[in-house]
Amino acid sequence: MAGAAADGPLGEPEPWGERAAGTLRLLVEGAPGVLVRVPTAPAGLDVPVRGTVIHDPGDPLPPAPAAVLLLVGTDVTDPRACTVVRQAAERGFTAVMVKERGQDPARLTETADACGIAVLTAGDAVPWRQVDAELSCALAAYGIGGAAGTAPAGGAELFALADTLAAVAGGSVAIEDLDQNVVAYSKVSGQRIDALRERGILQRRVPDIPAQRRQYREVLAAPGVVRFPARSDELARAAVAVRAGALPLGTLWAIEPADGLSDEAAAALRDAARLAAPHLLRALHSPETERRLRRDAFRAVLHGAGPNGAVQHGAGLHGAGLHGAGLNRAGLHGAGLNGAGPPADEAAVRLGLRPGEEFCLAAFAPEPGAGPSGAALLGHLEAVLVRHCAAHREAATVAATVDAAYVLLPGTGTAAARRFADAALAVVRPAVGDGVRAAVTRPHTDLLQPAALRREADDVLRATAAAGRPANGAPAPATTVDDVRHRILLDRLGDELDRAPWLRLPGVTALLAHDREQGTDYAATVLAWLAEVGDVAAAAARLTVHPNTLRHRLRRVRELFPLDLDDPDVRLAAWLDLRRTASVPLPASARRP
Template identity: 50%
Template sequence: MEGTSEELFALANAIAAVTGGSVAVEDLDRRVLAYSALPDQRIDELRRRGILERRVPDQAEQPAQYREVLAAPGVMRLPTLAEDELPRAAVAIRAGDLPLGTIWAIEGPDGLDPAGERAMRDGARLAALHILRRRSAQELELRAREDGLRDALHGGGRTADLRYALGLPERPRLVLVGLTPLRLPADEPPSVVRLAAAAARHWAAVHGEAAVAAVGRTVYVLLAEVGPAAARRLAEQAVAALGPSGGGLVRAAVSRPAEDLEAVPALRAEVDDVLRVISADPGCAAVAGLTDVHARVLLAKVADELARRPELRHPAVEAMLAHDREHRTEYARSVAAWLDAVGSVATAAERVGVHPNTLKYRLRRAGQLFGLDLEHPDDRLSAWLQLRLAL
């Protein structure tokens, strides 16, 4: 937990020794970073619960009290919020004008004297230095992991150096997760910057050893010593958590497992293929692996190759599509429906909305006009792939 160490616990004990009551050091999210543990300190049930849960229990008037404490220049004495609650004093932890947290002290039997106030003010200054030091160290570690993951994604760097930067054992079990916003044609492209920032915060909280790096429109997360099922659960949690903070709906792809950092570029290619499919279709599952969308990924690869090398396109299909565009005929749609129906004329005719005899005529004419051989399985497959992508 951020800012937690023996130094903060010792600081809480030192303040409690002067104030006479239990002391808690909290961050801005009201998490208890450290607490005093002196044998004779005053303590109440609310403080016990905060220590056990490592978070201050919610009370209706709390937000207003925290705002007052963070705005006050010094120590504030606050009214109790429940009958069994002991009086408290609080002071903000700041670095200049930047708020970092708060210190709360239960007052001793005689209240808070000047020595107690001074101890709280001095303690707040020391806590600020400590939290900033801890935060800087964590940020440096996160940056090293980010740089290491980016190098691994591109296949660069020495394996030993990357393992050290990522904090990995010699033969780690790795799974790569990719996150990207759902992209719809009519919408503005979602901000990947917001998603990257939200993803870094999320993974730091739920899986501190994860390495997170944004490359292009994708946020990549490298998980070590996590099985495929656990990685998928973590990805599902991330999608649910990051949608609102990331600026829109989020899609996640989960790679196959690997045991070598040199496999990371291949894992990235796999994740990119899956994200390409699921981020462009709102009907797809929010989280998927290659086995979930294998057929669609394969079709996308075929489409890429046909676009890159037009000479590979079936000449009869090209001629049929051109004829339909020019003469407003429906030979291509009829052939595609028949292929989709695995050769069932009745089913295909119903899908196209014509009589079965009309469909038979169109199939026969397609062979006569364009030289399309629907009797040959290779020609059927080639025609179906191209029509599947064209229509």
């Protein structure tokens, strides 16, 4: 993370997502080695530029607002090139870049003028890979504001890498992408840190200060480690570019210890940059990687939290010590990286949750008793939900555990979440089975309470399992908390009996033991009678016995067991206890034919 230069004080941090983009003018000034001329710029040179897109004539053209389209392999005199220019203008590109190769681009330039898009030309002898690398380097020096907040946070590997490097260097470490988003940072106890680094970590982005741009240009142009002395209240820093070949991907910054950066730490910094490159490259080019990072963050939230609700975060690399002058690559690649990623508040940013925004959790599970096939069913269920969300709810994140597949729905209230769940069930059931159930939580705004969030979804699923299918035998629709709140309350009261068995009524314990040993049906008799609110005839019909038989059984219960069923509190306590361990038939009118 850069420090402020000597000729300018550190400014106030910009609001998230309001950072200025680069411009064509800055691009022309920052990449003189590849830009030959600007044949036309209808909107002038002070138009925003937020990145580059390499385009092959055979590929579809993606939408990329304010990007520069590199027309690789295009003949500027081919009428098809004019078609691509018109499409680029429609999709929001700022400019197209071509190589003239001795041809006259007049027709293409006229088309660009009419569409309002600029045309840039590159030197014929400069490889397109170098063109893209130098343009990316020039843009990175100025920040690419349009992408603010969209870059994915680093995965567990990058956080663990930052932790290990900080232990070697002695100071806080930050890994940044080309938009100067902080994608990962170290969390080593006692590491040296200053106010600028803390600000960048909190905002997950480095404040855009003009004087810092020279520092980023210097780091991205240098082949090795670049060091910056301490200034004002900012500590000395060392930085290195993260590259894939000649293509810049980001930067890696380490605050130096009080006695300066050792040769060992400098070598570790270079090694870390090489190890970070494939992770930043995948994040840059692969939507699937972004989905995986979101899924991993969501799964970390679901699987547990610390005392304050934050997801536990590994302190560093597992089995990756130091080797010679750098990082132990055998430890990194052999033993693997161990870390749970960013804490839950940062996971919220990765999952697309804005502060204070409502979200719901939908949970899907196979019918109870799936047996050994349950794990395979859950894997299939997760895959179907991922495909459904990709097509219909791109902002949603899906993750499966051993119990259920969960879907996080940002910006969603209960009614919308239920509509989503019902639509998903219509897709899931033909693929996985009619027994799949869906639960929808209340709207929440705090991802820092993951245990409560997941428990609520699990409670609804449990209540739906106990309720079974509707009387007509049709698969049940998605269930919300309001549908089964009473069942959740009773289940949780029953859970307390499981946690503290001494709370059970001795009369109920004796009654259940008698049924097991003697083959009697006293538990079912009491449950049926309680379910029918003391109506002997209705209870007898449930059990398909004569009412006198039911009366006789109730008299025997009073004689044999210390259970005062005339006391309403005892009746309630007995019913709570019995419903956990015994069952009562449905009324005859509710039974399936």
